[in-house]
Amino acid sequence: MxxxxxxxxxxxxxxxxxxxxxxxxxxxxxxxxxxxxxxxxxxxxxxxxxxxxxSFTSYSILRPGEFIGLQNYQELLSDDLFLKSISNTIYFAVFYVPLSIMFGVGLAMLLNMKIKGMSIYRTLFFLPTLVPHVAIAVLWMWLLNPGFGLINGFLDMIGISGPSWLGSEKWSKPSLIFMSLWGIGQSVVIYLAGLGDISNDYYEAANIDGANWFQRTFHITIPLLTPVIFYNLVMGVIGAFQQFTLPYTLTQGQGKPANSLTFYVMYLYDNGFKYFRMGYASAMAWILFVVIMILTVLIFWSSKRWVHYQGK
Incomplete structure (x- = not known):
């Protein structure tokens, strides 16, 4: 014991x-x-x-403001420029995100080929992502200038009269989408990493079965690349709805022509820091947060049907 x-x-x-x-x-x-x-x-x-x-007050930087309930949200629904900014942002997201995925995957597959000097080509396609957005805006304002721009000059050489790209309400958003696609090198690098993770055993087995390039691409490469596509889709949607620097620099914050380049975050910024309507801007920020969260949840929910992981 x-x-x-x-x-x-x-x-x-x-x-x-x-x-x-x-x-x-x-x-x-x-x-x-x-x-x-x-x-x-x-x-x-x-x-x-x-x-x-x-978001429930009339607060501004200059005065404390008062509690006004849902007045900011009600006023937003009748604000024409707010609705225009939503329309512009959705237009950009609907076209830019799918195009960035298609061009990104296509470029990654080209840059994944085993040819001499491929590292140089990869570097060239990645370089635009290192350029600041302000510099990109200045560069493309010169390239797309209707009078002496290189793009319209090239079109004139082949007998086509180029439009006033950034000065036209019809062409301003497509021009911005084209500029944004120029800088997708970062997502291309991610796609390249995804392609490198696909085992060669799948392609060898497909070759033995007599599969051609299209069959290997659509039955092996694309399905096994869907986890990377899923990631870039989520990040692309979030980035598209937060588009700010490029259009703000192109238009000096005015969204011209005819507010065709006034995006949601630009209008939010103007309300908060130009008009000092911080309560109004906070309401806009929370609407944007809710929209992005809903879209992200929907993408995650749908991913169970189209995202395929190796070994599953």
Whole structure:
């Protein structure tokens, strides 16, 4: 009995020591993570919570404002420029996102070919992503100039009268989509990584069965690339609805011609920092948040039907 008590005491001491060491390691971990946690709270969670309240007020930077309930949201529904900005943003997203996926996958498949000097071609296609959006806007304003731009000059050489690209309400958004497609090198790199992850065993088995290039592409490459396509689809939709820098620089924040390049985030920015209607801008931000969340949930829900993972 005495021996059992003597053995129990050291065991209890060992357990206590382990518990103290575990608590000490947890405290150390929290201390190391505290700068990030504090930043997350101060710069993300707190503004998020405050913006919800501001969306129900008439708050501006110059005055505290008053609680007005749903008035900001009701006013948005009757704001013609708000509706125009939604229309422009949806137009851009509907055309840009599918085109960026198709061109991205196509370029990645070309750049995945085993030919001499391929690393140089990959670098050339990736370079546009390193150019700042402001520089891209200035470059394309010169290229698309209706009077002396290189694109209209080339069209004149083959007998085609080029339009006033950025000065035409009809051609302004297609021009912006074309400019944005010029900088898809980052997604191409991701597609290349996805192509490199596909095992050659699938292609060897398909060759033995006599499958041609189209059959290998649509029955092996595309299905096994769908996880990467899924990722770029989600990021592309989010990025398309947050389009700001390029159209803002092209139009000096005016959205011309005829507000055809006034996008949702541009109008949100103008309300918040040009007209100082911070409550109104907060309401717009929460509408955008809800729309993006709904679209993201729908994409995730649909992914079960068309995204295929290797080994499943």
């Amino acid at each position: 005495k021996i059992e008590r003597m053995n129990a005491k050291p065991i209890q001491e060992i357990k206590t020591t382990k518990k103290k060491a575990h608590v000490s390691s947890e405290i150390t971990g929290v201390l190391f993570a505290s700068p990030w946690l504090i930043g997350l709270f101060l710069f993300y969670l707190l503004p998020l919570i405050v913006s919800i309240y501001f």
